[in-house]
Amino acid sequence: MSEYLESHSLPDAIESEEVLEELLSRPPVWLPKLLAGVEGDVMFLGIGGKVGPTIARMAKRAVPSKRIIGVARFSEKGLRARLQGWDIETIFCDLLERDAVVSLPDVSNIVYMAGKKFGVGEDPSFAWAMNTHVPALVAERYKKARIVAFSTLCVYPFAAISGGGWDESVEPGPTGDYATSCVGRERMFSYFSRRHGTPGRLARLNYAIDMRYGVLHDVAQWVRKGQPIPIGTAYASVIWQGDSNAQILGALAHTTTPTTPLNVGGPEQMSIRMAAHEFGRRFGKEPIFEGEETQTGWYNNTLAAQRLYGYPVVPLARMIDWVANWVASDMPSLDKPTHYEERGGQF
Numbered sequence: 001m002s003e004y005l006e007s008h009s010l011p012d013a014i015e016s017e018e019v020l021e022e023l024l025s026r027p028p029v030w031l032p033k034l035l036a037g038v039e040g041d042v043m044f045l046g047i048g049g050k051v052g053p054t055i056a057r058m059a060k061r062a063v064p065s066k067r068i069i070g071v072a073r074f075s076e077k078g079l080r081a082r083l084q085g086w087d088i089e090t091i092f093c094d095l096l097e098r099d100a101v102v103s104l105p106d107v108s109n110i111v112y113m114a115g116k117k118f119g120v121g122e123d124p125s126f127a128w129a130m131n132t133h134v135p136a137l138v139a140e141r142y143k144k145a146r147i148v149a150f151s152t153l154c155v156y157p158f159a160a161i162s163g164g165g166w167d168e169s170v171e172p173g174p175t176g177d178y179a180t181s182c183v184g185r186e187r188m189f190s191y192f193s194r195r196h197g198t199p200g201r202l203a204r205l206n207y208a209i210d211m212r213y214g215v216l217h218d219v220a221q222w223v224r225k226g227q228p229i230p231i232g233t234a235y236a237s238v239i240w241q242g243d244s245n246a247q248i249l250g251a252l253a254h255t256t257t258p259t260t261p262l263n264v265g266g267p268e269q270m271s272i273r274m275a276a277h278e279f280g281r282r283f284g285k286e287p288i289f290e291g292e293e294t295q296t297g298w299y300n301n302t303l304a305a306q307r308l309y310g311y312p313v314v315p316l317a318r319m320i321d322w323v324a325n326w327v328a329s330d331m332p333s334l335d336k337p338t339h340y341e342e343r344g345g346q347f
Contacts, residue, residue, distance in 0.1 A: 003061075004029045005242055005313045013325040017332060020211050024242045025057035028313050031246050032062040038146070038252045040108020041067035045095060045138060048072035048079060050334065051150075051208065052113055055245040057086045062249070069107065071095070096129060101137045109252050110142050112149040115185065117178055124177045132184035139192035147200040148251045149189050151261065153237070154179040155204065158296040158343075161235050161269060165299035168204070168261045176344060189259055199255035204300065206237035206265025208244045209319050211326040213334045216319060219272060220327040223279040228290035230341040233297045234272055237265035240314035247309050254308055263300045267311055275320060282324040297343070 002009045005026040014020050044056045047070035060068045069089045074080045080090045093100045095114050116130040139147065157173025159166050174180040186202050193200050207215045215236045222229045247264050254262075276287035 002026075005246070007313050007315070010314065010318055012321070014211055014322050017212075021054055021057075024054040024210065024245065025061060026242060027058050027062040028243070028246050030309065031058075031250060034250050034253045035059065035063045035066075038109060041069065042109040042111060042252070043069040043071060043104070043107040044111045044113060045071045046112065046114030047083070047090075048074055048076060049113060050210065050213065050336070051241060051245065053079065053083060054241065055111070055113075055249065056083065056088050058242070058245050059249055060087055067107075069105070071104065095134045095137070098137055101134075101141050104141065107142070108145055110138070110145050110147045111248065111252075112138055112147060112189075115150065115182070117152075121177070127177060128181045128184065131178075131181035132188055135185045135188040136192070139189050139198065143192060143196035143198050145198070146252055146255045147189060147193075147198060147259070148248060148255070149185065149200065149202055149259075150248070151186055151202045151204045152179070152182050153204055153206045153263070153265065153298045153300050155183050155186065156298060156300055159299045160296050161299055162295065165237070165269065165301040167301050168263060168304055186261070193257065193259040197257055198259070199257045200259030201251040201255050202259055202261040203248045203251055204261050204263045205244060205248070206239060206263070206300070206302075207338060207340060208241040209238050209323070210241050211323060212332055213336050213338065214238065214241075214323075215270075215272075215338050215340045216275060216323040217327065217333065218337055218340065219275050220279045220323050221333075223276055223285055223287050224283050224327055226285060226288065228288045229272065229276050230291050231272060231289045231293050232291045232343060233341045234293035234295075235269040235297060235299065236272060236340050237268075237299065237302070238270050238316065238319065239264065239266045239312055240319055243312035243314055247305055250309060262305055263302045264305055265300065265302045266316065267302060267306060268316070269299055270316060278320050279324055279327075283328060294343075
């Protein structure tokens with residue numbers, strides 16, 4: 001097994017969650033040298049989400065000499081011990097508490113991952129607090145650090161698929177509380193970056209693919225169960241989560257002052273219809289489609305990231321094969337739909 005994520009050594013199938021998490025956290029060949037050139041240790045704020053453990057583990061594997069610190073409330077049983085088993089230090093902290101944020105250690109590099117997306121309608125004020133208030137606390141506390149903050153493609157207005165999607169020069173045009181509060185998150189980091197000269201990057205992540213969730217997992221499950229596939233959102237930009245992890249970590253070496261956005265996603269917009277037929281062929285089922293394809297959606301292009309990192313290591317075809325095998329084998333699911341098909345901004 002290669003210690004790096006390389007296209008010529010990818011497995012034909014992923015056999016277990018242990019193998020999956022090893023692969024998701026395996027760095028590409030270009031990352032160790034790039035990250036080693038970034039001075040200081042790295043702290044992940046909000047490490048307890050879906051992406052946090054594998055991106056932090058990738059950082060540690062890429063630069064073992066650096067301290068890698070994970071901060072969260074650690075509500076998931078066993079997560080803290082698992083991270084510590086990978087030599088990742090852990091700190092319990094409720095990021096909504098100003099004094100707790102102030103008491104966190106000084107670190108040169110921050111990867112900000114905290115936020116609220118699903119169930120925003122139940123209490124919009126909590127989502128706004130997580131997505132705008134906490135970033136302000138963190139940006140003020142770590143004004144002397146580099147800050148790479150997770151954002152989302154949903155900050156953009158809808159784009160025509162025929163144009164290839166928006167680049168980073170397009171101004172946000174959010175729909176709904178979630179996307180609007182995510183613009184607020186970006187504005188907080190931008191404000192403090194301008195005020196204090198804090199270098200940063202805003203990683204506008206598209207749809208990251210893990211075997212247990214993601215757009216491909218959603219489509220595969222619908223096909224296998226014979227459920228209608230909503231086709232209004234006809235395309236999606238998907239990227240292997242290991243590739244997006246690496247690109248976001250690499251952004252620590254490509255910060256700007258003031259902070260600027262960077263789209264992180266696949267090089268192409270994937271046809272939902274095409275993916276459904278691919279899964280149908282493997283499962284021996286004809287996909288059922290619901291609604292009509294529209295020509296607009298949350299589409300952006302990733303040319304800027306491609307100029308920095310090249311193409312993602314894991315191609316779309318391999319992701320489809322892996323997900324098909326995983327779903328057909330009744331492997332674990334997180335039961336967390338992406339709701340990529342949502343067009344009104346209500347997640």
